[in-house]
Amino acid sequence: MSATPMTAGGPQASGAQARTAKKRPGGGVKTFPLMAPSVGLLLIWMIVPLAMTLYFAFRRYNLLNPMIHGWAGINNFKYLIEDPALLHSLVVSVIIVVGVIAITIVLGSILAAVFNMPFFGQGVARVLMISPFFVMPTVSALVWKNLLLDPVDGLLAAIFRMVGLRPIAWFSVFPLGSIMVILCWEWLPYAFLILFTALQSMDEEQLEAARLDGATAVDIFINIQLPHMARAISVTIMIEMIFLLSVFAEIYVTTAGGPGYATTNLTFLIYQRALLAFNVGGASAAGVIAIILANIVSFFLTKNVGKRLEV
């Protein structure tokens, strides 16, 4: 995948280093003023809200009731952990993340291999294929909820009636499944696009040789293409994980977390606690948990990306 920069990167990078070193005594280039705005802003963006979340997580603080104040100790965390809603929301989050990733990666890698073969109108088909990724989440959620899945007027309901079946109220009967369908529709194009790009960088001759040796498309996929995509797959998994952990708009627009807590993931739970129940302390405690979870993922992602980073 990064064959070209890998070979060219080494000498180039060290050359740049040598030049910098050579220049520095001559009062050459001061990069600090160039870096400072970015680094400074991101530092503030990272530290200030984080510190505030941590602080609030140990406070008794309700926006509606100023009489509640003072330190809460670890009570916010204690209530949170005793609250069945937290565990449930974590389970919902995990189901969404694991389910959507599994589906999009499996279908995405197969489709990448299919699209990698030449066929008529490949460019147009690819454009249609990746389109859902660029649709804003509120639009995708509403198109699915209303136009397609609505139990009375939706397209699927109409088709069901035409073939003599009773329409299903998808968002009441399979709330989590319905949301996952929307998410897969949004994220399959992403997985596909990344994996397809990874496949494109592959040496055609290797595939030719395999084909001449009588390998079938399936053999080639499993033994050559899949290993080639391994790194792209791991990066896709981690980036999808980051985004899927914080799914919000799709739930907000379709089920608002319900029925009951059926589709309340951790993100939605925090939103409910903070902006609907105005419980700042409790929401912040849940926020701390979300940050810890995301950090575990981000640790691996950063490591993975860092391994390939040539400076």
Place this chain on the structure above:
Amino acid sequence: MSYGIAKKGHPVAGTIAWLTALVMFFPIAWMLLASFKTEVQAVQTPPLVIFKPTLINYRDIFAEADYLHFAWNSVAISVGSTILTLIVGVPAAFAMAFYPTKSTRGILLWMLSTKMLPAVGVLVPIYLLCRDLGLLDSLTALIVINMLSNLPIAVWMLFTFFRDLPKDIIEASRIDGANLRQVLVHVLLPLVMPGIASTALLGIILCWNEAFWSLNLTAHNAAPLTAFIASFSAPQGLFWAKLSAASVLAIAPILIFGWISQKQLVSGLTFGAVK
């Protein structure tokens, strides 16, 4: 033989690929179709496929000044925050690509890790800060937040572009007596314009589709299209044709941007790990 296949195309693969592509695109196509129906036709059973198209929904949407208000907010937020991102990000990416130091690698990875911070983890403090600063439902807040959350991606993408440029060109111009600012503006900028353009495109796409902060920090004044569309989440069968028309207009520009920049998006969206 296999050469022949490569020339002629692969019928089985082609069929599967086209079927999948059409299924994936169908919801968008169906929405496009619905946007040209009347409200009654949009909820009709059996579903209408052939009908006399009407532009009434589009006319209604433009007649209500509100749509333009939300569209303008989306434009202001995406363009504003993308410009700010570039102003802050370009110099940093330039410095790291051309004058790497021992800490460059660490800084890049740290920037990546700030992107991993889940928005919801800081929802409460950001909401309270905006409330105390009077920035709830203001464009300023959304521009700044979008800028900060896209800055790491932009720096990474720009860094990748800058890094792959021939470094000697800078040496040459500096020997000719150009100072750093002149090098940046007259020598490098023209060279990296394609990179900057695709970074800007990705920034605009991400801002345009951003929903979490838009839904939580705006009510009406600063609400962009993502929030406006969410307000259609009303009872069933109401205004579906109008919703479709509004949605088509909301996603059309971004869809086209996405088609244009799909190649560069990959390196941007994977932090240069895949290209």
